[in-house]
Amino acid sequence: MPTRTSSARWSGDLKGGSGSLALGSGAFEGQYSFKSRFEEGTGTNPEELVAAAHAACYSMALSNMLAGAGFTPDSVVTNATVNFGQTEGGFAITRIDLVTTGNVPGIDEGEFLKHAEAAKAGCPISKALASVEITLDATLVS
Known part of the structure; x- marks a missing residue:
């Protein structure tokens, strides 16, 4: 399996400084700052990057599990919300909320929800973030 890389650079102090980051694939380059992280x-x-990674990983994991059970999805769309804030130990990710919608021909809701929960536990990003509460709201639309 290949390894994945990204890079980031920060210049200056926390509040007045600024940073840039780039995905190793070249698919994204962006800026970040105190304001983009702690304000608006x-x-x-x-x-935000953790949320994107988690949403993508979860959608792939659920699609794979469904297909493996004989239900190839037309689509799985997932939004991830990363809750970040001050805790007793400093700033931390406190919870991740996954909201997913599956358009999956031929499956009933119970079967879909079973695979949705399994994907939440089995997704590699979920595993990496196991110390954080992860919630799931899954909806079957077909």
Whole structure:
């Protein structure tokens, strides 16, 4: 299996500084700052990137599990919300909320929900973030 890389650079102090980051694939380059992370400034932030990674991984994992059970999905769309804030130990990701919608021909809701929960536990990003509460709201639309 290949390894994956990304890079980031920060210049200056926390509040006045700025940073840039790039995915190793070249698919994305962006800016980040104190305001984009802790307020509502322009640019991205590490938590937004974690949310994107988790949504993508979960959608792939659920699609794979469904197909393996004989239900090839037309689509699986997942939104991930990363909750970030001050805790007793400092700033931390406190919870991740996954909201997924599956358009899966021939499956009933119970079967879909069973695979949705299994994908939440089995997705490699979920496993990497196991110390954080992960919620799931799964909806079958077909």
